[in-house]
Amino acid sequence: MLMDEHTLAHGAYWTVKEFFTYPNEYIYWGIHIVIYPYLTGLVAGAFVLSSLYHVFGKDELKPVAKFSLVFSLALLIMAPTPLLLHLTQPQRSINIMMTPHFYSAISAFTFIYLTYMSIVLSEIWFVFRPYIIKQAQERNGLMGLLYKVLTLGSYDVSEKALHIDEKIVKILATAGIPAACVLHGYVGFIFGSVKTVPLWKTPLMPFIFLMSAVISGVAVCIVTYIAGMAFKKHFICFVPIKSMCKVLSYFLAIAFLLEGIDIVFHAYTAEEFWGIMSELLFKRFAFKMIVVQWICGMILPFFLLVLPRLSMLRAFVAASLVLMGVFTMRWDVVIGGQSMSKSFAGFLEFHIPFLSKNFDILKEGIIPAVGLLMAPFVLLFIFNKVLPVFKDIFTEQECAEAEDRLSQRLF
Amino acid sequence: MVTRRDFIKAGLLTVAGMAIPISALEMFKPEAMASLVRSFSEKKRWAFVVDTTKCVGCGMCAKACKLENEIPFEAEVQRTWVERYIQLKDGDVIIDSPKGAREGFTSNDPYGHEVKDEEITKQFYVPKLCNQCEKPSCVQVCPAGATYKTEDGVSLVDRSWCIGCGYCITNCPYFARFFNPVTNTADKCTFCYHRITKGKQTACIDACAFGVRKIGYINDPNSEVFKIISSKRVAVLKPEYGNEPHVFYLGLDQIVR
Ligand code: SF4
Ligand code: SF4
Numbered sequence: 198m199l200m201d202e203h204t205l206a207h208g209a210y211w212t213v214k215e216f217f218t219y220p221n222e223y224i225y226w227g228i229h230i231v232i233y234p235y236l237t238g239l240v241a242g243a244f245v246l247s248s249l250y251h252v253f254g255k256d257e258l259k260p261v262a263k264f265s266l267v268f269s270l271a272l273l274i275m276a277p278t279p280l281l282l283h284l285t286q287p288q289r290s291i292n293i294m295m296t297p298h299f300y301s302a303i304s305a306f307t308f309i310y311l312t313y314m315s316i317v318l319s320e321i322w323f324v325f326r327p328y329i330i331k332q333a334q335e336r337n338g339l340m341g342l343l344y345k346v347l348t349l350g351s352y353d354v355s356e357k358a359l360h361i362d363e364k365i366v367k368i369l370a371t372a373g374i375p376a377a378c379v380l381h382g383y384v385g386f387i388f389g390s391v392k393t394v395p396l397w398k399t400p401l402m403p404f405i406f407l408m409s410a411v412i413s414g415v416a417v418c419i420v421t422y423i424a425g426m427a428f429k430k431h432f433i434c435f436v437p438i439k440s441m442c443k444v445l446s447y448f449l450a451i452a453f454l455l456e457g458i459d460i461v462f463h464a465y466t467a468e469e470f471w472g473i474m475s476e477l478l479f480k481r482f483a484f485k486m487i488v489v490q491w492i493c494g495m496i497l498p499f500f501l502l503v504l505p506r507l508s509m510l511r512a513f514v515a516a517s518l519v520l521m522g523v524f525t526m527r528w529d530v531v532i533g534g535q536s537m538s539k540s541f542a543g544f545l546e547f548h549i550p551f552l553s554k555n556f557d558i559l560k561e562g563i564i565p566a567v568g569l570l571m572a573p574f575v576l577l578f579i580f581n582k583v584l585p586v587f588k589d590i591f592t593e594q595e596c597a598e599a600e601d602r603l604s605q606r607l608f
Numbered sequence: 609m610v611t612r613r614d615f616i617k618a619g620l621l622t623v624a625g626m627a628i629p630i631s632a633l634e635m636f637k638p639e640a641m642a643s644l645v646r647s648f649s650e651k652k653r654w655a656f657v658v659d660t661t662k663c664v665g666c667g668m669c670a671k672a673c674k675l676e677n678e679i680p681f682e683a684e685v686q687r688t689w690v691e692r693y694i695q696l697k698d699g700d701v702i703i704d705s706p707k708g709a710r711e712g713f714t715s716n717d718p719y720g721h722e723v724k725d726e727e728i729t730k731q732f733y734v735p736k737l738c739n740q741c742e743k744p745s746c747v748q749v750c751p752a753g754a755t756y757k758t759e760d761g762v763s764l765v766d767r768s769w770c771i772g773c774g775y776c777i778t779n780c781p782y783f784a785r786f787f788n789p790v791t792n793t794a795d796k797c798t799f800c801y802h803r804i805t806k807g808k809q810t811a812c813i814d815a816c817a818f819g820v821r822k823i824g825y826i827n828d829p830n831s832e833v834f835k836i837i838s839s840k841r842v843a844v845l846k847p848e849y850g851n852e853p854h855v856f857y858l859g860l861d862q863i864v865r
Contacts, residue, residue, distance in 0.1 A: 204682040207787035217865070219736075219783035220686045220708035225774040285772025285792045292752040292771050303751035303775055392745060392849060393781045539783055540865040542703055557792075 207285060210558050211550050216543035224535045224547045227561045229279035232569050234384045234406060235413070235527045236276045239573070241377040242414010243269035244317065246441065251370035257436045257599045263324060264425070264586040265418045270317050271576035277310065279569055282560055302387045309383055313376045320369040322347075323362045325584050327354055343583065381410040388530065395470040396477075396534035401459050408452035413523035415445045419516035421574070423509065429587050434596035435509060436603055442512050445519065446502040453495045456526075473541045481544065482533050485525055494522010653761040654799055654854070655826035657833045657842070658735050661859035663820045665690055665733040667712035672815030674710055676800065678790075685786035686710065687797040688737040688812050693863055694723060695730045701863050709733075734864050735820060737812070738763070738784035738797035739845065739853030746776035746785060746796075755794065760825075761854060762801050767793045781849040799823060826854065 208223025243265045249255045250262035281287045297304040322329075330352050333344035382403035388394075389402030399405075419441050426433045460478065463471060478486055498515035532547045550562035559565075581587065591599060673688045674681050689708030695701055704718040713733070716723055744763045747755050754770040757763045765776075770793035777785040777794060788795035800810035804823060813821045824831030833856070836842065842856040845864070 203789050204680045206683045206685040206789055207792070209684050217691075217703035217705075220684065220689045220705050221777075221783045221786035223786075225777050225787075283773070285774075285787060286770060287772075289752075289769070289771045292754065292769055296753040296769070298750055298753035301749045301751040301775065303749070303773060306751070387775075390749070391775075391779050393779055535778070539781060540703070542701075542865055 205555075207557070210553075210555075211548050211561065213546040213548060214538075214543065215546065216538075217540050218538040218543040218545055219540060222538060222540075222545065224532065224545055226531055226535060227283070227547070228549055228563075228566045229283035229561070229569075231524075231527045231531045232566060233276065233279040233283070234381075234388075234531075235524055236272055236279065236569075236573070237381050237384050238406065238410030238413045238523065238527075239417050240269050240272040240276055240313075240414065241381040241407070241410040242412065242416075243272060243418055244373055244377045244414070245411055246415050246418050246444070248370040248374050249444065251366055252374070255440060257440045257603050259437070260434060260590050261418060261422055261437045261441065263584075263589055264422055266317070266321055266324060267580050267584055267586045268418065268421065268573070268577050269414075270321060271573045271580060273314060273317060274576060275569065275572045277306075278572070280306070282565060282569075285557070302383065302390055305383065309376075309380055313373070313380050316369055316373045316376055320366055320373065321584070322349070323366045323369065326351070326362055327359065328584070330354055340583075347583075378407055382407050388534070393539055394534040394537075395463075395468070395474060396530065396537065399459055399462075401455055405452070405455045405459065408448055408455055409523050409526055411448045412445060412452055412519055415441055415448065416516040416519035416523070419445070419512060420520065421577070423513050425581075425587055426590070431587060431590055432593060432596075433509065434591040434593075434599070436591065436596055436599040438509065438512055439507060440603065442502050442507060442515070445516065446499055449495055449499045449502070449519065453491070453499070456491075470537070470541050473537045473544075477533055477537055477544075481536065482529055486529050486533070490522050490525045490529055493518055494525060495519070498522070651827065652759075653826045654740060654804065654823065655761075655833050655837065656737070656740070656799065656855040657822040657836050657858065658855060659820050659822075659858040660732060660734050660861075662818045663690065663733040663735055664818060665692055665709060665713035666817070667709035668815040668817065669735060669812035669821065670708050670710040671712075672811045673797070676803075676811035677798075679795070680789055681710070683789045684708075685789070685795075687784075687795070688735065690733050690735045691864075692718065692733055693731065693861065694718065694728055695863060696723070696727050697729050698727070703863075703865065730861075732859075732861065734857070734860075735812075736782065736784070736845075737855060738799070739782055739851065739855045740799060742852035742854060743850060745779045745781065745849065745851055749775045749779045751775065758801070762799050763796070764798055764801060765794050765796065767791045767795075770794050781846050781851060782853075 206223065208225050211227065212223040214222070246258070247262045247266040247269065250258040281290060284290060293304055294307050299305070329344050329347045333341065333348050333352075336344060385403035385406030388397040388406075389399060391397050419438060423433065423438065463474060498518040501511050501515035501518070536545050536547070538545060550558045551564070553559045553562065667690055670686055670689050673679075674686070677687055679685065679687060684707070686708030689705055689710070690713075691703060691705045691709075692713055693701065693703055702718050702723065706713075740762050742761065744757055747757050747763055751773060752769060752771050755763060755765045755776055767788070772787065772793055774787070774794070777783075777787070785794055785796040787793065800808075803810060810821070810823055813823060822832050822836070824833035826833060826837060828834055836858070837856050840858060842858055843860040844853040844856060845860075847853070
């Protein structure tokens with residue numbers, strides 16, 4: 198036990214105060230509350246992408262449909278971990294379920310999460326059913342056993358059964374869209390409902406979060422798909438990527454508009470807190486917000502995507518920029534919001550911990566954060582061994598055909 | 609020709625029509641005032657009065673609170689604290705609360721810069737504590753129901769049930785809450801619930817030599833807080849948040865945050 202363990206207030210280690218802040222005021226919501234909405238956002242975005250194929254019949258997205266679906270599961274599994282790490286009493290997290298207090302936005306988490314999880318899991322099962330059955334019949338040993346378990350005892354691959362599967366997938370994918378929106382819009386609500394933080398307190402919050410979720414989810418799929426295919430040395434058909442880029446650019450525009458409206462509104466109504474908020478926006482967080490979040494994370498990638506003769510490299514760069522931009526946005530919202538003292542007369546600065554002997558400090562630091570951000574990719578790698586997601590690819594000829602079809606469509 | 613029947617009908621309608629706006633008024637009546645007119649037997653409700661005009665910033669209250677409630681003395685968190693406000697002639701306002709004033713204000717150099725007497729137009733101290741809100745936004749957001757409001761109006765935290773999410777801390781407009789470094793759960797002023805329910809005063813009231821702080825039932829006509837709140841001009845902190853705080857201040861200034 199460290200000597201200072203009991204005299205160091207939670208938050209005091211990583212908060213630096215300036216001017217007048219209340220004595221109990223610290224950055225209480227740290228890096229994990231930045232990562233949590235980032236991850237759930239990626240989940241929602243990746244899922245919406247797979248639904249575009251299943252529900253809206255965007256054939257050109259076929260090669261990425263399975264991939265984005267499985268990837269969203271990998272992300273979804275990791276989504277609650279930052280929340281757990283954030284709690285000072287994680288072993289009691291079950292209390293939320295034992296005595297849920299429904300006036301609290303967080304209490305609905307388990308319910309929404311489990312609903313969504315079951316939709317994603319069942320959709321994956323139906324999508325991969327034929328593959329699983331084939332493997333179960335062909336393979337032996339441990340993997341064979343695994344696939345046999347995964348079949349859940351159903352070996353019917355008749356045309357009729359497959360047709361029913363398709364229908365079910367369509368229903369699940371459709372139900373998944375509102376569920377994904379709720380999952381993430383609700384995260385926005387958690388922030389939007391905190392009435393003491395002016396930067397969060399806007400009814401637009403759920404929608405702002407939702408739009409940034411979609412752009413980050415699509416962007417992460419573009420980046421991972423290109424990287425994964427290149428790694429596997431497959432032929433990469435540009436058609437699905439182009440289509441994803443189109444989706445990305447539409448949602449980028451909406452997201453930018455929403456965030457812009459929010460700021461303009463604050464500036465125009467200029468309530469009591471606008472003084473401190475404008476100092477945050479144009480001084481303290483100016484680089485992070487204006488340069489990284491808006492210019493590099495939204496405006497630049499938008500033009501990279503919509504300018505003619507889009508190339509694979511440009512798509513990759515644009516999507517990476519979007520990912521960075523959305524992460525910065527989460528940071529700016531969570532940390533920036535708490536940086537303004539509730540006294541409106543002071544600032545708090547967040548210094549993310551790196552190494553510490555004190556576990557409570559270490560767990561709020563960079564190392565777990567990096568681990569958490571890597572974990573979904575590791576999970577995807579493992580899942581890919583069981584349910585290959587990079588297999589459904591277009592041959593060069595199919596690719597050309599898809600290109601043809603796409604060029605005849607307006608959207 | 610107006611028959612008697614029509615007359616009664618119209619009369620009843622008028623009465624019914626008027627009843628709606630009157631009941632609407634009843635709805636918007638501030639809870640604090642409503643409890644003043646309600647009889648004592650109906651509902652006991654704790655309230656606090658702080659007379660800022662008498663406070664000298666000695667910080668004995670903050671010190672006593674820490675000792676009474678076993679919050680590590682050196683930890684930079686306070687259940688109650690005192691803020692100093694200095695209005696300068698050039699229009700600037702300096703606010704500080706070094707160590708939550710648990711060691712008192714001993715020098716005239718906020719943040720290490722000396723302020724000369726002739727630069728100051730006014731200076732005063734404002735003690736703060738949990739406002740035991742009628743509509744506590746901290747209780748509203750607790751996902752586990754670990755923090756709750758008692759029948760007599762005091763919000764408490766169940767330390768054995770709190771998961772430590774910090775939602776309540778973030779959602780208190782007054783930053784009355786913090787994480788207790790020993791229990792690692794949310795913590796805050798309880799109005800010394802363990803003392804007041806046994807007929808004692810709070811630790812901070814006992815420690816204050818200047819009679820700044822007072823506690824009592826807001827709806828007991830014999831209590832001092834009732835007398836002050838019902839007859840003097842009092843104000844609450846940040847009423848715009850709608851929490852309906854129940855710590856009433858005498859001599860509050862517009863520069864107070
Ligand atoms: S002052 Fe803050 S902690 Fe106290 S009851 Fe009100 S909202 Fe809750
Ligand atoms: S920190 Fe504890 S008391 Fe506060 S909202 Fe979370 S669980 Fe409830």
